[in-house]
Amino acid sequence: MKQLRTQMRVIFALVLREARTRHGRARLGYAWAIIEPLAMITFLTLLFSQFRTSNGPDGNFALFFATGVLAFQAYRNTSVYICNSFAQNKNLFNYPMVKPIDAALARLFLDCATHVFVIALVLIGQIVLMDANPPHDIPYMAFAMSLLFFMALGAGLCLAVLRRFSQAVFSLYLIVMGPAFFLSCVFYSLATVPTGFREILKLNPLVHGVEGFRTGYYAVYPNDDVSLFYLFTWAVTLNFLGWIGERLTRFQNQ
Amino acid sequence: MIELFNVSKTYKLKSGRKTILNGVTASIPWKNIGVLGRNGAGKSTFLRLISGIEEPDSGIVKRSKSFSWPIGFRGSFHPMLSGIENVRFVARLYGQNTEEMIDKVEDFAELGQFFYEPVKTYSSGMGARLAFGLSMAIKFEVFLVDEVMAVGDAKFQAKSKAAFKAMLPTSRIIMVSHSMSSIREYCDSGLVIDNGRMTYFEDLEEAIARYAELNK
Numbered sequence: 413m414k415q416l417r418t419q420m421r422v423i424f425a426l427v428l429r430e431a432r433t434r435h436g437r438a439r440l441g442y443a444w445a446i447i448e449p450l451a452m453i454t455f456l457t458l459l460f461s462q463f464r465t466s467n468g469p470d471g472n473f474a475l476f477f478a479t480g481v482l483a484f485q486a487y488r489n490t491s492v493y494i495c496n497s498f499a500q501n502k503n504l505f506n507y508p509m510v511k512p513i514d515a516a517l518a519r520l521f522l523d524c525a526t527h528v529f530v531i532a533l534v535l536i537g538q539i540v541l542m543d544a545n546p547p548h549d550i551p552y553m554a555f556a557m558s559l560l561f562f563m564a565l566g567a568g569l570c571l572a573v574l575r576r577f578s579q580a581v582f583s584l585y586l587i588v589m590g591p592a593f594f595l596s597c598v599f600y601s602l603a604t605v606p607t608g609f610r611e612i613l614k615l616n617p618l619v620h621g622v623e624g625f626r627t628g629y630y631a632v633y634p635n636d637d638v639s640l641f642y643l644f645t646w647a648v649t650l651n652f653l654g655w656i657g658e659r660l661t662r663f664q665n666q
Numbered sequence: 667m668i669e670l671f672n673v674s675k676t677y678k679l680k681s682g683r684k685t686i687l688n689g690v691t692a693s694i695p696w697k698n699i700g701v702l703g704r705n706g707a708g709k710s711t712f713l714r715l716i717s718g719i720e721e722p723d724s725g726i727v728k729r730s731k732s733f734s735w736p737i738g739f740r741g742s743f744h745p746m747l748s749g750i751e752n753v754r755f756v757a758r759l760y761g762q763n764t765e766e767m768i769d770k771v772e773d774f775a776e777l778g779q780f781f782y783e784p785v786k787t788y789s790s791g792m793g794a795r796l797a798f799g800l801s802m803a804i805k806f807e808v809f810l811v812d813e814v815m816a817v818g819d820a821k822f823q824a825k826s827k828a829a830f831k832a833m834l835p836t837s838r839i840i841m842v843s844h845s846m847s848s849i850r851e852y853c854d855s856g857l858v859i860d861n862g863r864m865t866y867f868e869d870l871e872e873a874i875a876r877y878a879e880l881n882k
Contacts, residue, residue: 428755503742506735507735507742507756508719662721
């Protein structure tokens with residue numbers, strides 16, 4: 413019990429420190445953490461609207477794209493951020509109560525809060541300024557999003573563990589996330605993908621998170637192939653490997 | 667104060683593993699203790715082990731007192747954060763009253779306006795003063811000292827020493843040093859680490875004699 417209280421205290425201290433230092437040099441401070449994805453998503457939405465790769469269930473492409481890119485970027489940014497949590501907080505592990513897991517959890521909480529805020533801003537913007545339909549099932553969206561964050565933690569932990577042995581892991585992951593953008597149903601719907609290719613795409617857990625998020629947004633959405641349980645299985649497996657891996661390799665590279 | 671049950675600890679070198687403790691079972695009392703051993707025997711790792719920063723490869727380490735980080739440690743200072751923000755972070759970690767701790771450190775470190783400036787603008791002496799002030803601001807039951815004790819100019823050194831001595835009635839010190847004079851100044855007992863074994867001597871002079879033998 414006492415240990416749990418200490419851990420909460422440590423994570424709280426880390427969250428405040430990370431929030432303060434993440435964009436420390438900028439005058440606007442943490443506002444950058446909001447502005448950056450906001451600008452990125454707005455830019456991508458404008459860009460992809462030129463192509464109209466899908467009509468979306470209600471003919472509003474900008475909204476369709478925004479729901480996809482919000483879910484995808486939340487996963488991507490969070491997992492990348494957690495990937496660096498051990499290396500960038502290495503010195504803090506000289507305080508006995510600060511464990512690597514705490515650094516990862518602090519970043520998870522901070523990025524969750526940031527992205528939930530960004531998601532709300534973008535969607536409210538779409539509804540108010542661009543007359544988009546409001547969301548249908550917010551709890552379901554939140555559920556799909558939580559699973560994506562849970563998987564981001566698992567993936568981030570696994571990467572952070574691997575990064576103890578090779579710096580290249582981080583660059584490699586960034587490279588992989590490039591094509592992942594095109595293979596995660598960000599700007600098209602899984603139901604519109606030809607059957608053969610769909611069977612392959614379905615193996616990508618992010619597809620289910622992105623499409624799950626949309627399923628919640630739209631009152632009617634073709635989601636026959638979408639399985640949040642599949643995403644959950646991935647998330648649990650990655651978390652399991654990450655937590656065990658962290659424990660086993662903690663002092664390997666010092 | 668510390669109980670070791672069959673504790674083994676190694677650390678990794680390019681050419682293989684170096685053994686520091688090899689199945690050590692011991693009970694170390696709450697006293698001022700000097701840790702002696704040759705270069706590379708693992709004295710610093712031993713400090714990290716007993717304070718809980720590192721865990722043993724096998725065996726159990728039990729602590730019944732609160733341990734400081736090695737005094738003067740400043741690796742945790744974030745260069746972009748100001749002195750006061752760095753202090754606040756450590757206060758939160760240790761569940762201390764933030765404002766009280768800030769007052770103590772500000773008063774002790776004598777940084778003036780720099781206390782509110784980013785740590786990256788500090789001279790090395792200023793950084794060391796902040797680190798020492800931070801260490802002195804929490805009433806640990808055991809302070810760990812790894813070689814460096816004296817920082818800053820003569821005046822600050824005298825002040826540090828006085829602050830440290832003032833802690834001694836309620837705190838103890840575990841010290842790693844190659845300087846026998848500073849060990850004699852602070853410690854009454856000794857620990858000798860050699861070749862995977864650890865021996866505790868109630869009497870410091872016996873430990874120093876054993877250490878001198880090792881160096882022959």
